[in-house]
Amino acid sequence: MAAGLRITAVDCGPLDIDKGILMTGATGKIDVASSVYIIEHPEKGLILFDTGINYNVADPEAAVKYWGPGMREALGCKMTRDHAIDRQLMKLGYKTEDIKYVVMSHLHLDHAGGMCHFPNATFVVQKNELRYAWWPDSWTSLVYCLNDFKDTRGYNFLQINGDVDLFQDGLIQLITTPGHSPGHQAMIVRLENRGLVCLGADTAHLKEAFQNMAPMPYDWNAEILSDSYMKLRILENSGIPIYLSHDPKDFAEFPKNGEWAD
Template structure:
């Protein structure tokens, strides 16, 4: 009896001192807009002819306990207030900067300790240098491509200068990466759009799992039709990554967010509200 009592007391003590899992919270930020005058540039099968669309450029803040991570950093701040060019195939503009939005939710820019990058295109890394002390996490294949000559389509290595030339902390990610080591935030390997592209899985206690697509697709219709842009670096990988995200969303019951699709982004609370 005494032995059983001691054993039960030990279990109770251990349970009482166990560290609770850190709370995870997710905000969506407005990181720009891109007016597309000819949507057919997003299809290598001549789809979307004559269509126009305005793509949202979304990025995200993830709070994991006391740690803050940015997922993508949107269009460059130099585009702030730029008028949309009426006749351009692609016309980007920015209404608010990332640091400005962080201040609205009482997060100091210097509190951002991690930046996760879905891929190297300028509209996903544009404001990274506003956080030069953060550790940058980017696919190894994308990092190597940024160092190549000539640089790939859509890439602006200067936007990542603190990490490419100044020695800021950098993780070259291969495959999937469990960011905090507890499965709550995971970078998912989704090559095809670029060789080192990633998506992000965020597990929320109330909302449930959320999948942030990177540029595996630019709008939901591409998932429906298997639409692949001609500027993707590998068509077969692109289709495989689409399949992976859709299959994962079904298996987890996850909310899949296509980051450039305004309707998809609206599945998350409107800023400054967050998902928990």
């Protein structure tokens, strides 16, 4: 088996958001990251897990055209141009064309905004998520931004249906965790010195919600989500740590330079 995965987390869109948007019944404000994971695979090259918020949203006027009136303010977006994934890659010494694969946990606007930077990459997405994003139900349409993917029809999509070992080497496994969206998926990575780690994306926004089995206001299906919670609970009970994309503690603990702190 190949060895030597390295992972770095970057914040591609900080939000000062109402906690009630992230967990039903919660109150107050909370600062959260929009995590994107940069993965160096020893044979397949550079891989992204999600792409963050689109660079246009960094400008309040451009955000109105891109996301729609009031959306930037409603989500408390504090993004600057340097938060966008292309600039984040540049800061780490990479170029956008270095990215070979982009794995999408789902296509909500805080995860799919950077797709435009990688027209030559292979995008790995659950088939039903891709189809749903183009024509969502009215009550979930607010969190899908057509501008994120309207120019991607010519992209190379690897549409999968179910759990897969992405490269058949045991290093990156994708597992379906629907509920928050129809085709939401999480990623399990095998690290040489850490063992298995699960990137749970938005299976839950906050660990508090995950631990309490609490739904989120913009979940597609709360009943199906409860099954996905239990799927990750089984992983957690077996000793596999779960890292959620928006949980502040999870982002703070995750390495920012490809190495784990002692």
